[in-house]
Amino acid sequence: MSSPDPFGGMPFFGDLARMIGRQGPIAWDAARQIAHSIATDGQPEPNVDPLARIQLEQLARVAELQIANASGLDASHYGAGITITPVTRTQWVSRTLDDHRSLFESLAHSLGSSGTDAPGTGGPGAPGSTPAVADPTELDPLDEDAATAWLGQLMGMLQPMTLGMAAGSMVGHLATRSFGQYDLPVPRPPGDEVMVLVSAIDAFADEWSLGVDDVRLWVCLHEVAHHAVLGVPHVRARLTELIERFVAGFRPDPGGFERALADVDPADPTGMEAVQRLFTDPEVLMGAASSPAQEHVRPQLDALVAAIVGWVDHIMDRVGGGLVGSYAQVTEAVRRRRVETSAADRYVERLFGLNLTPARVDLGSSFVDGIVERAGEEGLARLWAEPDDLPTPAELAAPGLWLARIDLDG
Numbered sequence: 214m215s216s217p218d219p220f221g222g223m224p225f226f227g228d229l230a231r232m233i234g235r236q237g238p239i240a241w242d243a244a245r246q247i248a249h250s251i252a253t254d255g256q257p258e259p260n261v262d263p264l265a266r267i268q269l270e271q272l273a274r275v276a277e278l279q280i281a282n283a284s285g286l287d288a289s290h291y292g293a294g295i296t297i298t299p300v301t302r303t304q305w306v307s308r309t310l311d312d313h314r315s316l317f318e319s320l321a322h323s324l325g326s327s328g329t330d331a332p333g334t335g336g337p338g339a340p341g342s343t344p345a346v347a348d349p350t351e352l353d354p355l356d357e358d359a360a361t362a363w364l365g366q367l368m369g370m371l372q373p374m375t376l377g378m379a380a381g382s383m384v385g386h387l388a389t390r391s392f393g394q395y396d397l398p399v400p401r402p403p404g405d406e407v408m409v410l411v412s413a414i415d416a417f418a419d420e421w422s423l424g425v426d427d428v429r430l431w432v433c434l435h436e437v438a439h440h441a442v443l444g445v446p447h448v449r450a451r452l453t454e455l456i457e458r459f460v461a462g463f464r465p466d467p468g469g470f471e472r473a474l475a476d477v478d479p480a481d482p483t484g485m486e487a488v489q490r491l492f493t494d495p496e497v498l499m500g501a502a503s504s505p506a507q508e509h510v511r512p513q514l515d516a517l518v519a520a521i522v523g524w525v526d527h528i529m530d531r532v533g534g535g536l537v538g539s540y541a542q543v544t545e546a547v548r549r550r551r552v553e554t555s556a557a558d559r560y561v562e563r564l565f566g567l568n569l570t571p572a573r574v575d576l577g578s579s580f581v582d583g584i585v586e587r588a589g590e591e592g593l594a595r596l597w598a599e600p601d602d603l604p605t606p607a608e609l610a611a612p613g614l615w616l617a618r619i620d621l622d623g
Contacts (some may be wrong), residue, residue, distance in 0.1 A: 220311065239317055247382055248384045258303055261301065288444065299408075301409040302388045302413075320461075320463055383560045383564065395435070398518055424538065427543055428543055452514075455564060458506070463502065580610075
């Protein structure tokens with residue numbers, strides 16, 4: 214007869230299950246610890262230089278005014294003006310995990326992780342409950358199927374910890390390269406504060422032999438432009454909806470890692486590189502598989518993200534040349550840095566369904582350029598005017614189609 218306690222004789226697993234269960238579908242404490250460790254490489258961080266704070270206060274006013282004049286969009290969500298706040302990597306990580314918490318939890322639910330699962334314990338996610346996993350002392354040691362099933366249940370119990378570690382790893386790696394909060398064009402909670410990572414900006418300027426003041430201003434313009442377009446209510450709502458649908462479209466694939474590992478030839482000199490790639494693939498590492506639902510969402514998400522990125526680049530080109538002395542050099546350095554981004558650094562992009570390849574970015578730029586060539590800046594202003602004006606996937610490759618539809622609708 215099975216023990217009423219699924220972890221009878223194994224208090225460690227019972228304690229672990231209760232600890233994880235209190236945090237819901239993702240072990241957020243583990244996520245924060247791992248993210249902080251990766252972002253800072255385990256080293257203490259100095260506080261932001263007060264002089265940098267003063268300079269950024271001034272740059273915020275310049276960036277907000279210039280972006281508003283060039284785009285016609287108000288970057289301030291509440292009318293109080295933009296505040297550009299310099300943060301450390303530790304602060305950036307904490308804010309980013311909080312800002313994207315709902316997306317990570319949506320992924321957890323789509324993969325079947327609720328943190329808890331036991332009958333009679335208050336339902337999924339109830340604090341202190343544990344999943345119903347059979348007592349291994351009751352298993353027949355010769356019954357491989359039973360042992361495999363028990364191991365699968367145990368791994369299911371540990372999934373919140375696995376997802377917490379994965380989320381922390383993703384955000385931690387993102388923090389090592391991000392300049393601000395919109396390196397990925399994902400909406401943040403509404404507000405008039407925009408984060409920038411001064412240490413990352415200054416290190417990039419030094420690495421590429423660029424003027425620090427020029428790079429700081431370039432980043433401020435870039436962040437404020439994103440904040441402006443992602444603050445348009447229907448743009449924000451549509452992009453958030455598409456990303457949420459994509460994330461929710463992942464399906465559990467518990468055998469994915471084993472299958473991928475089986476394809477690695479240990480005799481191949483590149484075998485170790487192949488193994489390393491497995492650990493940068495979110496679908497493999499987290500047991501997540503893409504689904505037909507995601508393939509339906511992907512073209513719409515690609516089109517909207519490409520249009521946003523193309524629009525931001527166009528606005529930057531309009532105002533940057535007259536404000537940033539080395540604008541062309543900074544822009545080229547950022548582009549090259551983007552092209553050289555590793556698969557590990559694109560971890561979160563793939564998870565959120567963002568296809569920010571050079572080809573996709575160029576398509577967005579061509580779309581915006583096509584609108585301006587045919588209809589001028591006045592035509593481009595229609596891009597974010599109404600929900601029905603957002604481009605379709607077919608129109609992204611043919612801006613004339615978009616203009617024709619908008620004219621007909623108007």
